[in-house]
Amino acid sequence: MLGEERITTYCGLDCAKCDYKEKYNCGGCVATKGNPFHGKCELASCTISKGKRFCGECEKFPCELLNKFSFDKEQGDNGVRIENCKKLKNEFVKEGREGLNPVCYCGLNCDFCFLGQWCGGCRSDYNCCSFATLFEDKKCPNATCCNEKKIKGCWECDELKSCNKGFFKNDNAFTMKAYCLLIKKYGEQVYSETIKNAVANGVDYAKDFDALGSTEKVLEALEKYRK
Known part of the structure; x- marks a missing residue:
């Protein structure tokens, strides 16, 4: 599947920049199937249950739950993870469509x-x-x-x-x-x-x-x- 290696979290956070990765020897969100150092992640469970690879691929993105986490007063990131999801999704779309016929089977363009x-x-x-x-x-x-x-x-x-x-x-x-x-x-x-x-x-x-x-x-x- 396109871009699999670039998806390290479900919600858009950057595993490589996470302060807890080394501190708690965390294997990462996707690598642990939504069970990082702090235990089962609600966002990860939601994403997995819908058969999506990350939140940006969901039809309801950005949903109430993602906004709740991203703009949490204590643990939030002020929307950074949401923007990361948008950026990653746009990259996949651009790469997926490159050189392809834009006319769909049904006639839409x-x-x-x-x-x-x-x-x-x-x-x-x-x-x-x-x-x-x-x-x-x-x-x-x-x-x-x-x-x-x-x-x-x-x-x-x-x-x-x-x-x-x-x-x-x-x-x-x-x-x-x-x-x-x-x-x-x-x-x-x-x-x-x-x-x-x-x-x-x-x-x-x-x-x-x-x-x-x-x-x-x-x-x-x-x-x-x-x-």
Whole structure:
């Protein structure tokens, strides 16, 4: 898994700089599976129970519990561990997405997703797709389906227009299908350039196309921004 050797604590503290490491011969937070010198850690237990490697990978980051520890009047660090988690997560996202196709299986574009700083993308080694977390296996049905059919994306599927899997069950399914239909017609590069042009002209990628209400209207709007 990407960056495993850089994760020494669950909450973002720096083991190497901890004053207690040598004093109490502490093996470290992750190395002891959340049982450092002072005993079982509540934050570590929470992270492990959710199947995360560190707090920064959690959908609820920064949660109430992490804030409680980080801003504790006696033992807190005034938010340093939270910032460390953000920094580490951003590094993983950047490395995970480097050189990869930003167009997701469903037609979304990672470069303009509001969670782009949180997720490496469904094609990366650092896939933290928030939609996938809704499912028991933590896998997006659209990505799974495309991989099973050995196709690059939903736009290559003959069942696209009638499909109701994964993202296509949502209220804004018509927007996703419009993206896929545009890709099917012009290709991924033209689609990405179209979205880039739309955003440059003030379009809110996460909201404005959804507000149009139908696949036909979204396609019509996209055509206006296609170069």
